[in-house]
Amino acid sequence: MRVVRFVTHDKLNLVNVLRGQVCARRSLACAVHLYRARRRTSPYTLRISVQPNSDSIAIILEGRVAGPWADELSRTWAEVAPTIGTRKILLDLCNTTYADAAGISVLRGIYGNTAAQIITSSPWTKYLAEEITRVNAIQNEEEI
Secondary structure, eight states, rough: OEEEEEOOOEEEHHHHHHHHHHHTTTTHHHHHHHHHHHHOOOOOOOOOOEEEEESSSEEEEEEETTTHHHHHHHHHHHOOOOGGGGGGGEEEEEEEEEEEEHHHHHHHHHHHHHHOEOOOSSHHHHHHHHHHHHHHHHHHHOOO
C-alpha cells in the first residue's frame, strides 16, 4: 500500500486564474490539466508519501512543511502511528524545501515518539535534522 497526499495552496484561486488566462483560448479541461500539473510542481505544495515495508515504514516529504501542510503531516502521522508495530521509521527529508516552527514541531514529535532514522541530502536538510534531534537530546538530558 502506498499513500501519496498533495496539499496545495489556494486551489480555488488557482483554478479561477487558470480559467481567466487559459479558457479564453482553450477548454476548462485544459485548465484543469494545467492546474494538476502545477499542483505536482508548485513550490507551495507538500507531497507526503508513506511506503510501508516488512521491516520499516518510509515517510517521504517533498516540498514545504509549513502552516496547513504541517497539520496535514500531523494527520498523516496520526494514521500511520498505530500501524508501526516493531518496524522502524525512515523520515526522508531529501526533497524538503522549507519548514516553519509548526512543521519542525510535528517532525520533532515523530522523532521523539519513534527515534526515526532521518535521511538528508543537502546542508539545509542536515540542519533541519539537527534541529529535530537536538531538542530531543536536550530534553533527555533534563530528565536525567
